[in-house]
Amino acid sequence: MKQKRLIKITVIFFLLQVFGAALMMFVIISMAMQVVTLPQRAVSEAAEQVKEWIYGGDVDLSNIDFQIIADKWLGVAEWINPENDQKEVGIPAHVITMMQQEDLLIPPELLIAIASLKGKDDVKWIENIAYKLAPRDLVFEKIEGDEVLTGIKTYLGIYEFSYSTGKVKKVSFKENTEILDDVLGSLRLKKDKDLILSIVKSIEPGSGISPDQGSIEISGSYFAWPIDRKYRISSTFGERYHPIDKKWKLHAGTDIAVPEGTKIYAAADGIVEKSTFSKAAGNYINIKHDNGFSTRYLHLIRRNVKVGDRVKKGDLIGLSGNTGNSTGPHLHFEIRMPNGDPVDPEKFLPDIY
Known part of the structure; x- marks a missing residue:
């Protein structure tokens, strides 16, 4: 009887050791991944900050005649x-x-x-x-x-x-x-x-x-939805209580609840201005369009285009994901005016919802 109890204790101790070793290996691999990706992310974020410092951010032209x-x-x-x-x-x-x-x-x-x-x-x-x-x-x-x-x-x-x-x-x-x-x-x-x-x-x-x-009228046909079929709108444009920042602030785009890996397409012809990673937006892409407006695609799992690429409406530019400050898989999609001010995307898109 004592022998069986001893064997049982030995097996449990062995399993705990195996579990501990596996946990330690997981921690080591996670730390190694952070060490590998952190410099790339840090450099990318630093480069964006330097670029904004040199070229300036979105300008406010509303008070200029x-x-x-x-x-x-x-x-x-x-x-x-x-x-x-x-x-x-x-x-x-x-x-x-x-x-x-x-x-x-x-x-x-x-x-x-x-x-x-x-x-x-x-x-x-x-x-x-x-x-x-x-x-x-x-x-x-x-x-x-x-x-x-x-x-x-x-x-x-x-x-x-x-x-x-x-x-x-x-x-x-x-x-x-x-x-x-x-x-x-x-x-x-x-x-x-x-x-x-x-x-x-x-x-x-x-x-x-x-x-x-904010007075330009562009028909909905100029921009296309960045997805190939109807999905649920999980958050619309406008003031909302931010689920992560825990305060009221402007939601500058439309959130579309698409599964991770959904194909994302360019909303109109244009030039890729940004294709990078940030802590808040995750993997994201900015496209400057031929009419002076721009579109933004946030929280992607993969980016298929690089800065300077010329894209046409409907070109595949990436896959949706859950990167950055995100509470679940979705695409955050923005349309911005030539001066950088965000507008409600649904007012510039074909009515499919």
Whole structure:
């Protein structure tokens, strides 16, 4: 009897040793994994912080009147009066009217695009850019007793006007974006030229509506849902009590309760701006789109694209996961305006829910 009891105690002791050894091995492997991944994560997070410090974060352009800045050069522009060959300051009113009709003035949207991409909200800096983009080489001549504009070099090209009975008969245009290229080159934004011009075109000319005012209307068909079928919306856009931070704060996107490993697709054409890891967002991807807006995809288990990649609407960019500050598998999806302000994604997407 004593022998059986001794054997039982020995077996239990052996099993405890095996369990302890397994637990110790698990702890060692976990620590080793932390040691392996921690430097990569630390470097990635540090790189993002340095990048934000250099380029700046999302800028607040809501208090800047871009229309005034865009037109300010009109009052200080210098030109030669053909009547007396004297230098004049300030563009004549009737010439301004003509330039407005021909869309030759600096569009505020151009300044908004440049300021947004550069992360600048300094008024003097933006005014300096506007001055550099202002039309150059204005040529005035006296025709039929009236002083008229016959030539102008703008940021998009060179215009020549021919007149008949005091009115413009023909406008000839020769494309030459030398001014714009020089300005963008000095700002290191030349590679973003097509994107900047697409932002300008996405806003109705002369409407006075600018992205920073939250007034752009884009049809739902521009953006597509980043998943291939209907899933449950677990948290909508807006103020909510944060399940992890335990306080009320803005939920800047829409949470879609998708199983881990669900394929995630680009919501529209664009360029991958970020594809990295952070403690809060986990694996995440940011895409800057051709209309100046951007989308964000958080808590992924895998990222299939890298910074600089060109993607099209519907391209596979990663797999959903549960990384970062997340209480369960889901995709946090955001749509942001050109100035970085978040908007309700469901207002910009096809109505499938």
